[in-house]
Amino acid sequence: MAEPAVPISHPRLELSLAEARTRFVQLARLAGLTRQTIVVTDGGRPLAAIVPAAEAGPAPGNGAAAGWIRRIEKLRAELRRQHAGLERALDQAWQELDRLAPPGTDARLDALRTAHSDVRSPGP
Structure with a gap:
């Protein structure tokens, strides 16, 4: 053989x-x-x-690095969701202030409106 x-x-x-x-x-x-x-x-x-x-082993992007990338993306998505919720709550608070004290009726609130005009969404 x-x-x-x-x-x-x-x-x-x-x-x-x-x-x-x-x-x-x-x-x-x-x-x-x-x-x-x-x-x-x-x-x-x-x-x-x-x-x-x-x-040499697995190509870059596999293994531990890929796990960290997935975790970072998951955290980013969660932060975006939380940020959107906070924006909605803040918009609702400003709308309620505008309803209770319309612009021009309270000087202190008008000063706040002016100071935060860059981050406020346009009112209804």
Whole structure:
């Protein structure tokens, strides 16, 4: 019987930080083409690795980051809903003030109307 094929192992290549810096583009392409991992060392200690993209794990935007983005969007929607409710309540309060003391009948309320005219919605 024939023996099963053994996958070709891709030996690690170790380079110093200075050498990796000068040959980075070449090393990145080498990793992608040969599926070889390049270990960058600093003083003989492994510091980082250049690995083929297929072995690097999930693409950016997946995993924890996607969870945080969903949570932020959910909070934004909740804040928009609360803001709309507060705007409606404030509009109703101004309408009630306008009904009880129409413009021109109370100087203090007229001063408030003027001071807040930039945030007030137009009256009925």
